[in-house]
Amino acid sequence: MRRVFRPSWQIVCHVSDVPNAGDYHTLEYAGESIIVIRGKDDVIRAFTNVCRHRGARIVDGPSGCAKKLVCPYHAWAYELDGQLSAVPIRGTYPQLDMSKHGLAPVDLEIYRGFIFVRLEDDGGPSVAQMIAPYDHEVAHYRFEDLRAIGRVTMRPRGVNWKNVGDNYSDGLHIPVAHPGLTRLMGTGYGVEAQPNVDKMWGPLLMRMNRNPSERAYLKYLPRVDHLPEDRQTLWTYFKLWPNVAFDIYPDQVDFMQWLPTSPTECLIREISYAIPDDRREMKAARYLNWRINRQVNAEDTWLITRVQDGMASESFTVGPLSEAEVALRNFARKIRRLIPEARQHRAPAPGWSRTSAPAA
Structure with missing residues (x-):
């Protein structure tokens, strides 16, 4: 958590998810709860979801809207920019400097409309720097114009988070x-890696397909005018260090992240976005995309569970x-540099994380 997740960028939502002053989304990971909220000045900020009085959580749930952020424990109130603005029985806190007790800020970056914290x-790279090798490709898809076409889903998995990521980037x-996927792409699936981002891709084969959903997707997928010809039938996937992915299709864009909840469990968080398009063919293509990938997800869940089970064996190296x-x-290489103990075939003795340090 300390060496990998706390310094890493995590996706929260899209700017279109917080369109008005007071709109907020939350993200919980690494033992923290984060609020991303749009202020009255139209600026989007991020704070820890922790009252500066006694530490109570301020808001509940994945999203909402508030004129002020008011702690439900003692009614300390914060403005949308995080400043403490009201304290009941203020006179009983004679030494309180309210300007020093605003909500704790969290680093925030907006990359092409998506909000990261x-x-x-x-000292690591920004999100834009991480994805820079492929930004010219992402630009075609007009991320800034995307809107949610579903809701955030949370899928618990009984596997270590790294098994999800390894499977995602495994061609x-x-x-x-x-x-x-083999029927759709044949042998055209490719994988490459940059320092902080992986790219996977597969051009769709516009040929006869016996699977009903796949055949219908290829039939109904309409032309997308803002995409170049070579991307009209291309599926592309990007994975940002260490656990955030974008699945980019001609018809929609999905983001997914896998958040550790224990050494043998994680939570997959995902949602789909798309540029508004009321064409019946596009609606059909998006539905069929979901059907195809629901099967792919089921296959991947089966695979990563088998890996996790096998890693529990005493014979595993x-x-x-x-x-x-x-x-x-x-x-x-990145994990082993940050956590040298990851080179070992067996877990180190209890307490190792309190005394060991990353390699130079």
Whole structure:
């Protein structure tokens, strides 16, 4: 948590999810609850969801709207910019400097309309710097104009978060375990890795397909005028260090992140966005996209569960990686640099995290 997640950028929502003053979204991870809220001055800010009086959580739920943020415990009130503005029985706090007890701010970055937060600044790159090698590709999809077409879903998984990420960036299992993707893309699936972002892609094969959902998707997917020809039938995936992904289709964009909840459990958080388009063909394509990927997700859940179960065996040791597993190699190098103990075949003794330090 300290070396990987607190310094990493985590996606919260899109600016279109907080369109008006007082609109907020929350994100809970790494033992923290974060509020992202739009102020009366139209500025979007992030704070920890913690009252500066006795530490109570201020808001509940994934989203809402408030004229002020009022703690339900003792009614300390904060303005939308985080400043403490009201304290009941104020006179009984003679030494209180209200200007010093505003909500604790959290680093925030907006990348092409998506809002990211970071608990600690370790000098690492911004979101824009991380995805810079592919920003020219992302630009085609008009992220700034996206709107949510569903709701945030939270899917618990009984696996370590790294198993989800490794599976996401693994191209070798596609022809083995995903018959649907293989029918759609043939052998055209590609994987490459940059220092802080992986890219996976597959051009769709516009050929006869026996699967009803896949055949209908290929039939009804309409032309998207703002996309170049080579992206009209291209599925592209980007994974940002360490656990945030964008699935980019001609018809929609999904984000997904996998948040650790224990060494053997995580929570997958995801939602779909799209540029408003009322064409019947587009509505059909988006529905069929969901049907296709629901099956892919079920296959991946089965796979990562088998890996987690196998890792519990006394016989398990870290296996070799193919030269083709470029994204997994890149991720493993970063984890091992931050947590040298990750090189071991067995978990270190209890208490190791309090005494060990990252390699130089």
